[in-house]
């Protein structure tokens with residue numbers, strides 16, 4: 001049924017291309033900065049700080065945040081392995097559209113499984129998927145516990161919590177490896193913007 005449906009759908013080639021849009025936005029290439037890390041590792045905080053730096057420099061970006069997307073587009077999904085896989089698949093497709101629009105896209109999802117991140121990477125063209133590992137030890141995330149979720153998970157009030165009773169597979173070879181235990185929020189954000197400059201995205 002799905003294949004019959006998709007075989008009747010024809011891809012439209014737009015008259016204004018990604019190259020045109022990227023050029024108009026004054027950058028060398030659009031890309032997605034794909035943040036991954038434990039809950040409380042600092043994904044949202046650092047992604048917001050990166051967006052502020054980019055905004056101040058006059059660049060156009062958009063941040064897709066896990067909590068926000070789960071209130072809308074992915075409100076039907078929960079935290080089973082299958083739902084997380086579908087969550088990341090959809091965000092991968094959305095990030096591809098946003099990259100096509102010529103933006104610097106930032107995504108802040110735990111995205112715990114290596115295979116799902118690899119599938120999203122494969123959706124994008126070479127160099128468009130920039131994996132940003134927000135590397136914060138579980139003990140430090142638990143100490144920060146900005147939303148009080150670890151406390152609830154330890155008390156058994158939240159099941160399948162990442163790092164407690166649901167797996168997190170750390171990236172093996174991320175483009176950017178951010179150590180939040182030894183750097184301030186601003187230093188982490190500057191590290192990421194420096195990568196974009198050194199690799200000629202902006």
Ligand SMILES: Nc1ncnc2c1ncn2[C@@H]1O[C@H](COP(=O)(O)OS(=O)(=O)O)[C@@H](OP(=O)(O)O)[C@H]1O
Nearest residue numbers: 039040066079084087109110111112159160161162
């Ligand atoms: N069981 C469980 N495990 C992990 N996280 C949980 C869970 N239940 C709720 N939350 C809250 O949901 C946020 C994670 O959503 P994501 O869409 O990023 O998760 S995933 O990528 O699909 O694994 C996560 O946000 P962050 O703390 O910003 O990572 C939590 O606030």
Ligand SMILES: Nc1ncnc2c1ncn2[C@@H]1O[C@H](COP(=O)(O)OP(=O)(O)O)[C@@H](O)[C@H]1O
Nearest residue numbers: 039040041042043044045144146180183184185
């Ligand atoms: N160097 C750092 N980088 C990022 N966050 C930090 C750092 N030091 C302390 N924090 C704090 O850790 C918490 C991270 O929470 P958050 O950004 O919501 O994480 P996540 O989006 O990964 O769940 C925030 O309260 C933030 O202020």
